[in-house]
Amino acid sequence: MERRTISDEARCALRWVKVSNRDTDLSRFPDFFIIGPQRTGTTWLHAQLRYHPEIFLAEPKELYFFSSLKTRDPKRFVSDDLSFYLDYFRDPLWRRTARTALSQWKYRQPYAPRVRGEATASYAALDADIVAEIATLNPDAKAILMIRNPIDRAWSHAKKDLLRSSKRRVDQVSEAEFRAFFTDPYQQRCARYAEQYDCWSAHLQPGHVFTGFFDDIRLRPEELLLDVMRFLDVTADRRYIDRSVRSAINATEGTNIPAQYRTLLAELFEGESAKVNARFGRSW
Secondary structure: OOOOEOOHHHHHHOOOOEOOOOOOEHHHOOOEEEEEOOOOOHHHHHHHHOOOOOEEEOOOOOOOOHHHOOOOOOOOOOOOEHHHHHHHHOOOHHHHHHHHHHHHHHHOOOOOOOEEEEEOHHHHHOOHHHHHHHHHHOOOOEEEEEEOOHHHHHHHHHHHHHHHOOOOOHHHOOHHHHHHHHHOHHHHHHOOHHHHHHHHHHHOOOOOEEEEEHHHHHHOHHHHHHHHHHHOOOOOOHHHOOHHHHOOOOOOOOOOOOHHHHHHHHHHOOOHHHHHHHHHOOOO
């Protein structure tokens, strides 16, 4: 992997990402991002791609580096330094040895990553200036945006944050709490798929934003994965598809949406489905 250092021009263009070392090796900067938003299948996609012998995926999933640069959220923010971030993309000897052994066992071929990536669902709602800094650091970066019925996505997110995380049932969460969650500005941004697509497309190269659909994880998961592999320019072969491809990952309890919340969500996201249909040819 050829070493690549940041230019003075690029360094001066950065406002939020700090570069403390001019000799920082940018060759480890991600080639692609799985950007979410939450509850659209990003955990499933990360799990299915992480063992492809030509893909390096940072661990853990959800680094939150770019999504916490402005908020400085104490639960997420650790550092704004580029060197700190790039440490997640090192391939130490122990990891390379383990990946090589696994690849030889599963695929009868060596582990030889051609692309590096990370998956942080909150990146879907990044501000344009943060996306611009990502493009400054890697003008050839790619992004995978997953799309799901906004009502179902919001309800799934609420079940995870309000029910599963606090070990409560639906009837133990007040209507005011549900309404506050659904009307939160971040939740509103998560539903604006066309806006997310436009924001990332405006800064990345043409054709460098892939849209995947949550429904395809159930209906055609193998084909979806092959499409993603082709988008990432790695070998697209069914032998790299794991047997768990049709298994649910990070699922929440299958609780139906109460009528009052479905009505509220339909009002909140009125028009978003039409925008998705107009932009991507999908409707719910």
